[in-house]
Amino acid sequence: MSASTSASVPTREVARRAFAAEFNDATYTFKESDDDRAPVYSLLPTGERANRVFVVGTLTETEDVGDDSEYWRGRIVDPTGTFFAYAGQYQPEATSVLRETETPAYVAVVGKPRSYETDEGDINVSLRPESITVVDEATRNRWVVETADRTLDRIEAFETADEYAAMAETQYDPDLSIYRDQVIAALEDLEDDAEVAAEA
Amino acid sequence: MTDLRQHADEIHEQFSDTLDVGVDEIHSRLETLVSEYRVPIDEARRSVVSTYLEEADMDREALAGGASQSASVADVDAPEEWLDLTVKVVDLWEPGADSIAQVGLLGDETGTIKFTKWAKSDLPSLEEGSVYRLENVVTDKYEGRFSVKLNSSTTIEAIDTDIEVGDDSTELEGALVDIQSGSGLIKRCPEEDCTRVLQNGRCSEHGDVEGEFDLRIKGVLDDGNGIHEVIFDQESTEELTGITLEEAQEMAMDALDTEVVVEEMRGLVLGQYYRVAGPTLGRYVLADEIERLDGPTETESVLIKARSI
Numbered sequence: 438m439s440a441s442t443s444a445s446v447p448t449r450e451v452a453r454r455a456f457a458a459e460f461n462d463a464t465y466t467f468k469e470s471d472d473d474r475a476p477v478y479s480l481l482p483t484g485e486r487a488n489r490v491f492v493v494g495t496l497t498e499t500e501d502v503g504d505d506s507e508y509w510r511g512r513i514v515d516p517t518g519t520f521f522a523y524a525g526q527y528q529p530e531a532t533s534v535l536r537e538t539e540t541p542a543y544v545a546v547v548g549k550p551r552s553y554e555t556d557e558g559d560i561n562v563s564l565r566p567e568s569i570t571v572v573d574e575a576t577r578n579r580w581v582v583e584t585a586d587r588t589l590d591r592i593e594a595f596e597t598a599d600e601y602a603a604m605a606e607t608q609y610d611p612d613l614s615i616y617r618d619q620v621i622a623a624l625e626d627l628e629d630d631a632e633v634a635a636e637a
Numbered sequence: 638m639t640d641l642r643q644h645a646d647e648i649h650e651q652f653s654d655t656l657d658v659g660v661d662e663i664h665s666r667l668e669t670l671v672s673e674y675r676v677p678i679d680e681a682r683r684s685v686v687s688t689y690l691e692e693a694d695m696d697r698e699a700l701a702g703g704a705s706q707s708a709s710v711a712d713v714d715a716p717e718e719w720l721d722l723t724v725k726v727v728d729l730w731e732p733g734a735d736s737i738a739q740v741g742l743l744g745d746e747t748g749t750i751k752f753t754k755w756a757k758s759d760l761p762s763l764e765e766g767s768v769y770r771l772e773n774v775v776t777d778k779y780e781g782r783f784s785v786k787l788n789s790s791t792t793i794e795a796i797d798t799d800i801e802v803g804d805d806s807t808e809l810e811g812a813l814v815d816i817q818s819g820s821g822l823i824k825r826c827p828e829e830d831c832t833r834v835l836q837n838g839r840c841s842e843h844g845d846v847e848g849e850f851d852l853r854i855k856g857v858l859d860d861g862n863g864i865h866e867v868i869f870d871q872e873s874t875e876e877l878t879g880i881t882l883e884e885a886q887e888m889a890m891d892a893l894d895t896e897v898v899v900e901e902m903r904g905l906v907l908g909q910y911y912r913v914a915g916p917t918l919g920r921y922v923l924a925d926e927i928e929r930l931d932g933p934t935e936t937e938s939v940l941i942k943a944r945s946i
Binding site for chain 2: 567568574
């Protein structure tokens with residue numbers, strides 16, 4: 438793909454890979470221009486902007502929390518924590534998956550980070566799905582390793598302090614060893630599973 | 638023989654058919670530029686050739702080479718270079734204009750490249766699947782893609798051998814994160830050589846037509862660092878989804894809506910990891926080969942990386 442052709446096409450936002458624990462810590466959001474339609478980014482504490490994420494985990498619970506119309510909440514669990522996905526009438530396909538999927542099930546979600554302030558003044562980060570699909574365990578495990586790898590890449594690059602690493606430093610002053618330890622725990626968990634499977 | 642003398646000889650050779658000019662005269666012109674005016678030899682040669690081109694009222698294109706050199710298809714990285722290629726005719730296409738005698742695809746071990754042969758050049762016919770030594774072809778660039786042109790100075794020699802044509806395909810890996818509009822069960826214009834996708838039963842070129850059903854997916858592969866747009870044609874779409882064109886038509890007929898097909902496909906392929914390979918067409922990679930990716934293979938090495946930080 439040459440630069441000249443891709444420049445004329447509006448660029449699609451990359452779906453970042455982050456574990457739930459880091460995703461839920463990404464409470465700071467920003468825009469890069471004053472345009473109303475400019476994309477909103479969540480700032481990942483390991484130093485990357487995210488307008489879209491791709492997550493795979495176990496859908497453990499779904500509930501219609503809407504008052505007048507359907508508004509579904511899904512809890513999607515990964516080795517580090519829980520993603521909260523919310524889908525309503527403007528996400529009809531995702532809504533129907535949350536309504537109809539029998540839990541527990543492995544699901545893959547492409548979605549946008551959304552943050553809101555609670556009555557107590559805390560910022561909660563949730564996921565607004567563009568798509569939810571039921572996947573198998575192999576896909577889930579592949580995502581865990583891929584997300585571990587991408588997270589480590591961000592941690593390793595943090596020192597070189599690009600724009601978003603510097604922003605994360607200012608906004609969060611993050612303890613990167615926590616995210617590193619979560620990556621290690623997630624991978625060790627997978628290795629243990631593989632050993633159990635091999636012995637069985 | 639000095640370098641200058643050699644250049645003079647080559648230029649003399651190029652114009653021997655058209656101009657009555659002696660090697661000595663050419664040599665002295667070159668020498669003036671190089672020795673007196675400190676012009677680099679390449680530039681000096683270009684300048685002298687231009688002078689004679691004007692004198693002979695010729696295009697640079699029509700000039701017999703001498704400066705061309707043997708190259709591989711993958712070496713082509715600039716327009717207006719004169720090259721010699723040893724290539725197999727991979728594909729011949731229907732010429733789109735009377736001025737074109739033949740058009741198609743040439744290939745060698747390093748890849749493939751489009752070629753055009755002009756009708757006015759009056760060259761022998763190339764046959765599909767045969768290997769030729771083509772001397773003095775000129776490169777061209779259009780919309781970011783290179784091609785070669787055969788012209789009246791090109792020599793064509795058939796060679797009794799075969800070439801394993803290299804594929805210049807791109808390989809991509811990632812999660813399929815989106816299926817774009819215009820995917821699923823679509824209708825194409827049935828007019829000859831048209832195949833445009835119909836919008837509400839209309840072809841942008843031929844108006845209202847009775848379309849022909851086809852399957853395709855325009856998807857987005859995302860590896861967390863970047864995205865790539867991929868097209869799956871009918872065969873690839875059937876392989877990817879397990880839904881055949883016939884089944885898709887039945888589904889659409891039962892539902893009285895073609896959209897049910899793409900909705901079904903979304904549920905089957907979104908969020909899955911794939912590796913695809915194929916040629917690049919504009920902003921898309923055409924997925925000729927598809928592999929659904931299974932569980933992780935890098936767990937151990939990523940764990941080592943994590944512990945080393």
